[in-house]
Amino acid sequence: MKARIHVTLKPGVLDPQGKTISHALGALGFEGVEEVRQGKYLELDLKESDPEKARAEVDEMCRKLLANTVIENYQVEIEA
Amino acid sequence: MKARIHVTLKPGVLDPQGKTISHALGALGFEGVEEVRQGKYLELDLKESDPEKARAEVDEMCRKLLANTVIENYQVEIEA
Amino acid sequence: MQTAVIRFPGTNREKDVVMALEHATGHAPRVIWHKDASFPDVDLIVLPGGFSYGDHLRAGAMAAHSPVMKEVVRQAEKGVAVLGICNGFQILTEAGLLPGALLRNAGLKFVCRDVCLRIETAESPFTTGYQNGQVIQVPVAHHDGCYYADDEELKRLRDEERIAFRYCSAQGGQDNRSNPNGSRDEIAGILSASRRILGLMPHPENATEPLQGSTDGSGLFDGLTRALN
């Protein structure tokens, strides 16, 4: 079983990386970029084979470790 | 138009972050985690409204800047 | 020897290398702002340490794609020597002037401390001030210094004797603290095929005066001065 996790900054939280990237894309001549936001992407291989249990477990991992819930949101997808 | 980009390390490239996270999850008592890979997730807001053109443009951005193809793979999704 | 030191937004160790070069050559190098219109005629271009563009996305990525780097490539093709220290090394790999990549340190933490380096080849303008096998002590200060190249590339670097420095213990061997960042094959610095481009993570420029605690870095700048004069 695989879990795919996206960790992104909460709306309103400053994203210095996104700002610099969008600036750099502009300097490279890509003119149509309005905004860039950078987040983290994690892939986990799990032993668990029950999708419901896997989701609950990964959710707990996110709250405990993988996301900094003070400033970040996360989203979990479970894949067989 | 929105582009969602996943940048991941090529297989075989050292992933110290993934390794540390998987170690840390074990220490937290999550036992069923076999492997963790950490990558980047980027969201771009684009002016372009033609999906084909957008994809070509983002693909070029990835090759030129957003991914380092010596060590990374990337994957682009375009969304209306 | 005429030198240009290039400064990007976020470059922060230019003063250190300017001091070391001034010490070695007797005169101050030119400091170039990345947007400057013209490029001076020089024998050596230095890309100093720092956090160009905040290390955002990947360390060195944005600077590597800036217009001034096109000029650096042109100059390098003409045979001008190029030295990339720390962030400069990261920029050189991102720009494709040196092979491989610099990943996050294996310990995941920024590391600033003295390390020992073994000189693996004195055959380059950068290392002629040293002897093969000599061990020197200089500091490192970086977050993304874990050198990676695939097996094929690594073999090429070894076969062509392009590994300039390896991390080692004070005795020249290895112990559990000698490699500060998990670099493959203990690599601290590499040369281009032409041997006119050097990238290294450590900071020889911070070890050129007795008051700094070590003068082992001077060999690089003194050697360069002799080789390029």
Next chain:
Amino acid sequence: MSTITPEIIAEHGLAPEEYDRVKEIMGREPNLVELGIFSVMWSEHCSYKSSKKWLKTLPTSGQHVIQGPGENAGVIDLGEGQAAVFKIESHNHPSFIEPYQGAATGVGGILRDVFTMGARPIMNLNALRFGDPEHPKTRHLLAGVVAGIGGYGNCVGIPTVGGEINFHPAYNGNILVNAMTVGLAPRDRIFYSAAAGAGNPVVYVGSKTGRDGIHGATMASAEFGEDSEEKRPTVQVGDPFTEKLLIEACLELMATEAIVAIQDMGAAGLTSSSFEMASKGGVGVALDLDRVPMREEGMTPYELMLSESQERMLMVLKPGHEDEARRIFEKWDLDFAVIGHLTDSGRMELRWHGETVGDLPIDPLAEAAPEYDRPHQPTPAPQPLGVNDIPDSQDPLQDLKKLMSTADLCSRRWVWEQYDHLINGDTIRRPGGDAAVVRLPDGRRGLAATTDCTPRYCQVDPQEGGKQAVAESWRNLCAVGAHPMAVTNNLNFGNPERPEIMGQIVGCIQGMGEACSTLEYPVISGNVSLYNETGGQPILPTPVIGGVGLVDDLEELPSAGLPAADLDIILVGETRGHLGQSLYLRDLHGREEGPAPPVDLEAEKRNGRFILQQIEAGRVAACHDVSDGGLLVALAEMALAGNLGLFLDTTEPRATAAWLFAEDQARYVVITSDKETVLEAAGKAGIKAEVIGRTGGDSLKLSTGQHISLDELREGHENWLDRYMAENPADSVA
């Protein structure tokens, strides 16, 4: 216009009497924007309402002082046309909520305080306090704070060269993160914040304003409750890359003649910066808030006035210099906007697309800021230790080994290796010694700095503890051959509305003041952080001192470690065997008991000056002060730093634990090859000095024949923190 309910007033942290005063000053009900402004300007954080009365008693002037407290940072004269600018500041509450960003933005804020005055920052230091190492949150907080301090300072490119860390359960729910910056400026080009010249443009530079940390300043002024988790969205994210650009752009503009006044936007952002600039200059100010560069859509005037977005500055320019300034900020890719102008109305007028949204009188608001004489109750004197109640040491070297491998005495290497302490190439004394030393541009002189406080002393005796913090910083400077010049201080305490806490504040300030007066070591800047409590549990009183001194000749710098074999070891200063509140009692015998060591300020002064004379005469090969843990710990630290052993003469009357582990003040260890001259000079000065041993070998040896190898000592000392952090790898994933 929204109606102001009692709930809204309470949410803004204003007491009912304070709100009555607001209405009086306004002559009407304030609107929400105005209420927000009163709330931040009258918060503890901005108004110092509990501490002001006592801060006024501190000595703030002296021969070298160019600017004392009251500006963004203090300034001292270094001679030869140079000035040092420095200050310390706390970021305690934000760092508890989000350790990485809290600590990082703390560093960013103190850097801005210093470069606002025209100084290029040359070193950062910090003073940190964490809870019990066994508390489940401690590792995570320590990992995050250290990574945040490093993450910001390393990127900006300022070496972090020193600091201190202690652990105690009193900080379990409320850690302390105090950050200090020292900068260097030409003596005749210091910039101040007093605005002047009606009509002059008010300019905003730096990052755009977002909804960060709205109400941060009021948060720093209220106790943590159970719901502190809910206050989370108020954390700010730092952007050291932008800060680096801001430093370079500001210093470039400061080399021109364009600036009239400049002020960083710290806590309480645009409100306090514009208000303070106008109030200091006795002028009015009109701002068009819709011209403020904004990061998000739909922001309101209230949010713009209260946002604590980082990396922003406010300036008043000379008319006609706008374009020159704009070019510089654009070169550095920073926002630049003229957002208003000065007036002669004495009022702050706020407009939003042409419409007035706030109009407040400046002087009455500033003058009417509350100032309290809060009731204070002195801390009762501690029970003395009974003479027969002091456990002796059977095996002093094994006791030493245990002490050297405790949370408070182990090596901080794990910490400072995460800080770039060498950048700029001028770090001459690295972390790990008594004070850090950074070379000045003349190449010959150096600036030394240290942060110090011993909260367990302050807890039992605020007055002696306050003195001791000053005295220890003084000694740390003298020990590296630096002439102590001035201090900055960070007063961290619990809730001042409780008389026993107010008693601690008063006592510590009195002790500090007395020490600074006697030592001619004035206070030139500082910060106060109150309400450091959780669930009614206050922290230990922690008045941190940041001391700065001048080294005249770097060539005479003594080393921190033992430099060579066969040198004599001299102990300077009187040993009385004071073990009250010692680490020996606490960490080896589990007893936090007895009075704090008394501080004899005249002896401190005499002994410090003596040490400086000996160093300058070239007689001191190495030097270290004696503090936490006592003499044996000081000697062991020197041995480990120099990787060289020593013999210590422990014949009578030196065979006791009291002699080996006492924390008597005003003492130094001096290593010399010229003991006759040193002893003779000490005798003439009436200073106790005795040869107690000799350097050499690879172990510590006592007269009894007991010995311990350096390797054995080093093992636990060097690795304690690494091991501690490795015990829970989850805590070091950022």
